[in-house]
Amino acid sequence: MKNLEMLTYDELLVEFKNILKADGLKFTSQREAILSTLYENPQHFTSENLYMLVKQKHPELSVGIATVYRTLALLEENGLVSSISLGIQGKKFEIANKPHHDHLICESCGKIVEFENEKIEDLQHQIAKENGFVLTDHLMQLYGICTECQKNQSK
Amino acid sequence: MKNLEMLTYDELLVEFKNILKADGLKFTSQREAILSTLYENPQHFTSENLYMLVKQKHPELSVGIATVYRTLALLEENGLVSSISLGIQGKKFEIANKPHHDHLICESCGKIVEFENEKIEDLQHQIAKENGFVLTDHLMQLYGICTECQKNQSK
DNA sequence: TTACCATATGAATATCATTATCAAAAAAGG
DNA sequence: CCTTTTTTGATAATGATATTCATATGGTAA
Ligand SMILES: [Mn+2]
Ligand SMILES: [Mn+2]
Ligand SMILES: [Zn+2]
Ligand SMILES: [Zn+2]
Numbered sequence: 001m002k003n004l005e006m007l008t009y010d011e012l013l014v015e016f017k018n019i020l021k022a023d024g025l026k027f028t029s030q031r032e033a034i035l036s037t038l039y040e041n042p043q044h045f046t047s048e049n050l051y052m053l054v055k056q057k058h059p060e061l062s063v064g065i066a067t068v069y070r071t072l073a074l075l076e077e078n079g080l081v082s083s084i085s086l087g088i089q090g091k092k093f094e095i096a097n098k099p100h101h102d103h104l105i106c107e108s109c110g111k112i113v114e115f116e117n118e119k120i121e122d123l124q125h126q127i128a129k130e131n132g133f134v135l136t137d138h139l140m141q142l143y144g145i146c147t148e149c150q151k152n153q154s155k
Numbered sequence: 156m157k158n159l160e161m162l163t164y165d166e167l168l169v170e171f172k173n174i175l176k177a178d179g180l181k182f183t184s185q186r187e188a189i190l191s192t193l194y195e196n197p198q199h200f201t202s203e204n205l206y207m208l209v210k211q212k213h214p215e216l217s218v219g220i221a222t223v224y225r226t227l228a229l230l231e232e233n234g235l236v237s238s239i240s241l242g243i244q245g246k247k248f249e250i251a252n253k254p255h256h257d258h259l260i261c262e263s264c265g266k267i268v269e270f271e272n273e274k275i276e277d278l279q280h281q282i283a284k285e286n287g288f289v290l291t292d293h294l295m296q297l298y299g300i301c302t303e304c305q306k307n308q309s310k
Numbered sequence: 311t312t313a314c315c316a317t318a319t320g321a322a323t324a325t326c327a328t329t330a331t332c333a334a335a336a337a338a339g340g
Numbered sequence: 341c342c343t344t345t346t347t348t349g350a351t352a353a354t355g356a357t358a359t360t361c362a363t364a365t366g367g368t369a370a
Pocket of ligand 4: 266300301
């Protein structure tokens with residue numbers, strides 16, 4: 001899978017079109033609307049949230065929730081979006097043209113901070129190796145209370 | 156919440172009874188059967204798997220799946236069991252009288268290896284601190300291919 | 311022990327996010 | 341254009357988990 005870090009939207013679009021063509025799939029206005037909405041809003045969306053935003057940004061289009069689910073799956077399979085699963089709170093998606101990172105999540109307000117830590121990544125590989133595994137992926141989420149919520153709680 | 160590391164079953168039972176009493180809840184044979192089954196099988200269970208094993212181990216009892224869900228939620232709230240959510244594969248539960256650990260999961264056969272790494276835990280606290288968070292919890296799952304599955308794949 | 315009453319239970323039903331179905335619409339390629 | 345294939349939105353189906361409710365059971369105090 002190609003490295004998509006820091007691509008512009010046009011570059012991302014070209015990449016998407018290549019993938020579609022290679023798989024005999026079609027480039028549709030719904031698929032473009034979903035990709036561009038994700039690109040312009042590099043946050044973390046549930047399928048439902050994204051569905052609502054896409055409809056708001058593209059009132060001229062007819063977009064169904066099923067298409068949002070289908071397109072997110074397609075984009076994720078091809079590495080154009082990534083997802084984090086937040087236990088009971090469901091799955092959230094984000095555009096994948098940013099460098100790898102993990103997430104620090106406020107348990108009170110839901111705020112998500114992205115971070116990266118090379119040392120931890122190295123240690124993860126080491127742990128996998130010690131146990132005879134070839135590491136393919138990892139999930140690391142830190143949960144806590146953010147500065148603001150700490151203030152509100154002490155009131 | 157009390158530290159439950161390495162408690163015997165009897166100690167765990169006493170703890171459970173104290174929690175129940177403090178909350179005006181009752182000690183039932185179903186609740187005991189679920190806790191003892193988890194204690195005697197310190198693996199990772201889906202609610203459904205555990206339901207089947209409890210029925211097998213306690214054929215004299217009538218146990219419904221709803222009670223298994225309710226009891227797992229109760230035990231988890233009170234720190235007697237812990238869970239890991241494996242994305243699409245659902246939630247798995249295990250008895251919580253073992254030291255803290257994270258999980259290394261084979262994407263091919265589902266095998267789960269437990270590990271602990273003090274350095275990573277330290278780095279996690281440091282990251283939270285740098286971002287103004289008070290760390291309350293974390294989730295770390297490493298995904299890979301285990302030794303056996305690597306062999307099978309190369310055949 | 312017994313009697314009382316709050317809580318727990320199992321079976322059935324509801325919920326809710328996600329997925330599948332299907333007839334109509336749109337894209338790709340000549 | 342025209343043809344073929346894929347895509348779409350509406351709707352129904354699915355499946356894991358939660359809730360409802362009538363009955364059963366545990367705790368407690370006489
Ligand atoms: Mn992110
Ligand atoms: Mn474990
Ligand atoms: Zn917060
Ligand atoms: Zn394996």
